[in-house]
Amino acid sequence: MRGRFFAVCRYEFRMQIRKRSLWLSTAGLAVLIAVAQGDRGPRHLPAAADAARVMGSWALLFSMLLPIGFGMVLADRLVRDHRLGAASLLASLPTRPGALVAGKYAGSVAATAVPALLVLLVTAAGEFVHRGDPALFLWAVVAFAVVLLPGLAFVAAFALVCPLMFSAPLFRVLFAGYWFWGNLLGPNYLPSLTGTLLTPIGDYPASWLIGERALYAGAPGWLSFLRPEPGGGAALLSVVLLAVLATPPLVFASPLLARRTSS
Amino acid sequence: MDIMISGLRRRFGRVEALRGVDLAVPGGMFGLLGTNGAGKTTLMRILAGVLPPTSGRVLVGGHDITTRAGRLAVQRRLGYLPQDLGLYPDLTTHEFLEYVGLLKGLDDDAARRRQIGELLDMVGLSDVARRRLKGFSGGMRRRVGIAQALLGDPALVVVDEPTAGLDPEERIRFRTLLAQIAGHRTVLLSTHIVEDVAQTCQEAAVMASGRVVFTGPVTGIIDRAQGATWEVVTQGPPPSTGVVVSAVGRPGGTHYRVVSPTKPDPAAVPVQPSLEEGYVALMREAVPG
Ligand SMILES: Nc1ncnc2c1ncn2[C@@H]1O[C@H](COP(=O)(O)OP(=O)(O)OP(=O)(O)O)[C@@H](O)[C@H]1O
Ligand SMILES: [Mg+2]
Numbered sequence: 001m002r003g004r005f006f007a008v009c010r011y012e013f014r015m016q017i018r019k020r021s022l023w024l025s026t027a028g029l030a031v032l033i034a035v036a037q038g039d040r041g042p043r044h045l046p047a048a049a050d051a052a053r054v055m056g057s058w059a060l061l062f063s064m065l066l067p068i069g070f071g072m073v074l075a076d077r078l079v080r081d082h083r084l085g086a087a088s089l090l091a092s093l094p095t096r097p098g099a100l101v102a103g104k105y106a107g108s109v110a111a112t113a114v115p116a117l118l119v120l121l122v123t124a125a126g127e128f129v130h131r132g133d134p135a136l137f138l139w140a141v142v143a144f145a146v147v148l149l150p151g152l153a154f155v156a157a158f159a160l161v162c163p164l165m166f167s168a169p170l171f172r173v174l175f176a177g178y179w180f181w182g183n184l185l186g187p188n189y190l191p192s193l194t195g196t197l198l199t200p201i202g203d204y205p206a207s208w209l210i211g212e213r214a215l216y217a218g219a220p221g222w223l224s225f226l227r228p229e230p231g232g233g234a235a236l237l238s239v240v241l242l243a244v245l246a247t248p249p250l251v252f253a254s255p256l257l258a259r260r261t262s263s
Numbered sequence: 264m265d266i267m268i269s270g271l272r273r274r275f276g277r278v279e280a281l282r283g284v285d286l287a288v289p290g291g292m293f294g295l296l297g298t299n300g301a302g303k304t305t306l307m308r309i310l311a312g313v314l315p316p317t318s319g320r321v322l323v324g325g326h327d328i329t330t331r332a333g334r335l336a337v338q339r340r341l342g343y344l345p346q347d348l349g350l351y352p353d354l355t356t357h358e359f360l361e362y363v364g365l366l367k368g369l370d371d372d373a374a375r376r377r378q379i380g381e382l383l384d385m386v387g388l389s390d391v392a393r394r395r396l397k398g399f400s401g402g403m404r405r406r407v408g409i410a411q412a413l414l415g416d417p418a419l420v421v422v423d424e425p426t427a428g429l430d431p432e433e434r435i436r437f438r439t440l441l442a443q444i445a446g447h448r449t450v451l452l453s454t455h456i457v458e459d460v461a462q463t464c465q466e467a468a469v470m471a472s473g474r475v476v477f478t479g480p481v482t483g484i485i486d487r488a489q490g491a492t493w494e495v496v497t498q499g500p501p502p503s504t505g506v507v508v509s510a511v512g513r514p515g516g517t518h519y520r521v522v523s524p525t526k527p528d529p530a531a532v533p534v535q536p537s538l539e540e541g542y543v544a545l546m547r548e549a550v551p552g
Binding site for chain 2: 003004007008014015018019084086088089090091092093094095261262
């Protein structure tokens with residue numbers, strides 16, 4: 001069955017990486033971020049800022065918006081087998097539903113990770129032009145891995161599975177709403193998940209890279225037990241919690257899919 | 264792989280799609296005829312392990328399809344072409360077949376690619392093997408569908424209305440292809456097109472409203488209209504009793520062929536029925552009115 005998992009992963013990745021919407025949404029959001037950031041953005045960091053801080057700041061900024069595009073693009077990946085009329089064929093093949101779901105999930109994360117990593121590497125190249133520090137490239141990869149990737153893995157799980165319970169368009173609306181409420185809305189306005197260990201924008205890992213509070217990580221607010229002081233341990237805990245939260249939707253995906261096919 | 268079905272039922276909410284199906288399918292090519300909504304697709308989806316039955320027993324090659332192990336054993340030797348199969352528009356023909364082949368467990372790369380090459384030749388798609396599936400015509404999609412079904416040399420091939428919507432030439436090519444591959448396996452073919460069954464199957468079953476109303480040699484269907492098929496030549500209106508199967512306008516009057524248990528017109532003469540007329544007679548018995 002391992003062969004099947006890799007086959008699904010490979011083909012899911014291949015199909016998605018060919019989607020123009022994936023590249024257009026990534027490029028559009030990335031350019032918007034690069035151009036429209038305020039004067040507190042990473043473009044305006046002092047020349048003496050170290051590479052970890054520069055790339056950590058960029059990664060957090062991209063991580064605030066890029067996953068919105070990814071969530072929109074991924075929302076129809078599991079339901080589209082039914083829409084296209086390929087679900088019956090898939091269900092007739094000697095492949096367990098678990099392998100299908102796991103493969104599609106891994107392929108989806110990989111397909112969104114590639115453009116995200118590319119965006120960070122291109123940014124690192126831009127910074128390299130005037131900072132001249134080759135470590136920027138190394139820190140771009142590290143920042144991608146600890147700030148962006150856990151959030152992508154978290155978003156992908158919900159974006160794939162939620163549309164099995166309600167429609168993909170409704171999911172997109174709810175997802176965009178959640179994103180602003182749970183990640184960007186300052187915790188002092190409304191009770192919100194912003195600044196907690198559960199925020200998928202990578203506030204804690206970015207704070208660890210930058211060496212101080214990156215955005216709202218640990219700022220006082222609702223659910224104070226989820227708001228420890230930022231640092232290496234808190235960053236790791238945040239990544240682990242996101243991975244744990246992404247598991248239930250993936251576990252429920254197989255029975256949800258089976259119910260859909262057999263009705 | 265032979266199929267033994269007994270007491271098979273399947274309901275969807277308040278609709279009972281299969282109401283106690285008993286059917287034995289031997290090897291070779293077997294036709295499954297029936298009206299819209301008769302339950303052919305439901306039956307085939309159950310055989311393919313896609314849909315669980317509500318009740319009843321289904322043995323395929325001795326494996327019980329209602330158990331997980333039995334279903335997997337059948338699926339390993341199954342080729343299935345669903346009705347209205349959708350293909351991934353962003354893959355090429357070759358990639359799609361690769362994908363299905365891998366999911367069927369054909370892990371030997373060289374052997375799988377060789378088989379894909381042979382199948383593409385067989386269905387006449389070698390020239391477009393590297394083209395994206397987006398924009399393929401109905402006939403081409405159907406040929407990709409049959410190629411994927413045949414991957415892995417399945418012992419049981421289940422094809423659900425593979426000839427619907429094809430032009431006559433393509434239809435004939437397609438059903439001939441199916442008959443060719445039926446030599447050493449079981450091919451279950453569902454269709455509305457009586458002619459497809461007449462030309463390719465020795466044995467067939469006919470379904471109506473969730474039941475099997477006939478099963479046996481195809482000639483048995485013709486026999487149902489024996490003594491009940493008539494020709495009437497008239498310049499007036501068509502006969503009012505029976506079912507008019509054909510009407511050909513000629514200078515001396517319109518020639519009607521009518522299926523009716525009783526003589527539909529004083530001038531009617533009995534004629535030798537065709538398979539289609541047998542089918543019509545069967546349907547009149549099965550679904551009165
Ligand atoms: N998934 C489903 N949900 C609800 N009802 C269904 C479902 N599938 C089939 N049915 C119903 O079951 C009955 C049999 O349908 P089925 O598709 O098996 O017929 P069929 O013989 O294949 O018809 P056709 O020749 O039109 O393809 C129909 O009344 C149909 O409406
Ligand atoms: Mg059907």
